[in-house]
Every structure is written in structure tokens, then in C-alpha cells.
Amino acid sequence: MTTRLQLGDIEADVVFKKIKNIHLSVYPPAGRVRIAAPARMSLERVRIFAISKLAWIKKQQKRIQDQPRESPREFLDRESHFVWGKRYLLECVESYQAACVELSHSRMVLKVRPGTNIAKRRAIADAWYRDLVKQALPGLIAKWEPLMKVKVKRFYVRRMKTRWGSCTPTRHSIRLNTDLAKKPPECLEYVVVHEMVHLLEPSHNKRFKALMDHFMPNWKQFQEKLNTLPVRHEDWEL
Numbered sequence: 001m002t003t004r005l006q007l008g009d010i011e012a013d014v015v016f017k018k019i020k021n022i023h024l025s026v027y028p029p030a031g032r033v034r035i036a037a038p039a040r041m042s043l044e045r046v047r048i049f050a051i052s053k054l055a056w057i058k059k060q061q062k063r064i065q066d067q068p069r070e071s072p073r074e075f076l077d078r079e080s081h082f083v084w085g086k087r088y089l090l091e092c093v094e095s096y097q098a099a100c101v102e103l104s105h106s107r108m109v110l111k112v113r114p115g116t117n118i119a120k121r122r123a124i125a126d127a128w129y130r131d132l133v134k135q136a137l138p139g140l141i142a143k144w145e146p147l148m149k150v151k152v153k154r155f156y157v158r159r160m161k162t163r164w165g166s167c168t169p170t171r172h173s174i175r176l177n178t179d180l181a182k183k184p185p186e187c188l189e190y191v192v193v194h195e196m197v198h199l200l201e202p203s204h205n206k207r208f209k210a211l212m213d214h215f216m217p218n219w220k221q222f223q224e225k226l227n228t229l230p231v232r233h234e235d236w237e238l
Contacts, residue, residue, distance in 0.1 A: 085184030105152030
């Protein structure tokens with residue numbers, strides 16, 4: 001059950017769960033605030049905690065709202081698209097062959113059947129981006145598992161509207177955002193390491209940050225890069 005907490009001009013969704021520590025998150029695109037609190041904690045204690053974090057909340061909301069947005073993609077010729085951080089100009093080719101996406105020098109060639117609408121073209125491109133991340137993940141996971149002494153049993157790739165990745169420690173599974181295929185490769189690796197560290201420490205506490213510093217000393221640079229690159233323009237679901 002979710003409880004709405006009013007903090008001046010800021011609203012926060014509070015969810016009480018069977019957890020040990022309180023967790024505060026601010027989500028794009030509008031800076032929605034969510035607090036996960038231990039079931040035994042009173043709403044008043046949650047309020048006091050949230051008030052102590054107001055300056056941080058406002059800072060995060062401003063960062064999210066100031067992050068540049070991509071213009072809506074129409075999937076037309078010479079439209080800009082990004083693959084692993086590099087810019088390509090789209091070329092749409094109509095044919096009766098199976099739909100696919102290919103890279104050729106500075107062009108991203110989208111082959112579709114005649115009359116394919118924008119929604120279908122977008123779906124084809126999204127599936128291709130998802131496959132890129134799926135292909136890149138096994139190697140990255142294999143690289144970091146022995147270093148971190150953890151085991152990822154399952155991984156999933158899908159479009160995610162509020163985060164770049166997530167982890168379910170109890171299932172040893174991680175989820176990655178399809179759009180990471182548009183960002184530089186080091187951003188994908190940073191997110192993979194971030195989620196794998198959650199197998200050792202579920203929360204974003206001091207221990208989590210210390211583990212990130214140990215395994216990937218320059219992780220904050222990758223985090224900053226990822227958080228300043230343009231994000232997808234769409235109607236976000238809150």
C-alpha cells in the first residue's frame with residue numbers, strides 16, 4: 001500500500017516493506033519522489049527523515065528536469081540515431097525482405113516492408129537495440145563475476161522508463177534498459193557493475209559506494225556521463 005506524504009511543495013510516495021533500512025529515490029522525468037520504509041517505522045519518522053533530505057531531493061529533481069531530451073523520432077531518412085554513443089544518419093529502405101537494421105559507415109539502415117508505419121519502424125529499432133545489449137551482457141558479466149565473487153543467474157533487457165537498470169538480489173538477476181545500446185559502451189559496463197554490486201549490498205548506503213569505489217574507482221565519471229547525455233523523448237508513465 002502506498003501513502004502520499006506532503007512535504008511543502010513536494011509530494012512523496014511512501015511504501016512500507018519488509019526491509020531493514022529506509023530508501024529514498026527520485027525518478028525521471030518529473031522528479032517523482034519515492035520512499036521505501038521498514039514496515040515497523042512510523043509515518044512521522046518517515047516524514048522527519050524526508051524533511052532532512054529536502055535539499056538533496058530538490059537538487060536531484062533539478063538535475064533530472066534539466067537533463068536534455070531527444071526530439072521525437074519519426075524514423076525518416078537522415079534522422080539522427082545513436083549506437084554505442086556514435087551518431088548515425090537513418091536510411092529507410094523499403095523491400096519485401098525480412099525487416100532488419102544494419103550499420104554502414106555513418107548510416108543506420110532500417111529495412112522495412114513497403115507501407116510500414118512509424119510505430120512498427122520504432123518497434124523494429126527497439127528490438128534491434130535490445131539485441132545489442134543482450135549480446136554485450138554475457139561478456140561483461142563473465143568479466144566481473146570472478147572479480148566480485150558473485151553469480152548472475154539471469155539477466156533481462158527491456159525498455160525501462162525510470163531507471164537504467166535494476167537488481168533482484170534474492171534471485172541473483174539483473175535488468176538493463178534497452179536504451180543503453182545508444183550510450184557509450186562504458187556506460188553499459190558501469191550499469192552492469194552497479195547492479196552486480198547490489199548482489200553484495202542491496203541498498204545505496206556507504207558500503208555500496210565503498211564497493212563501487214573498490215571495483216570501479218572511476219564509476220562516478222561514468223555515472224555523470226550517463227546522467228548528462230540526452231534521454232528518450234516520450235510520454236513517461238509515472
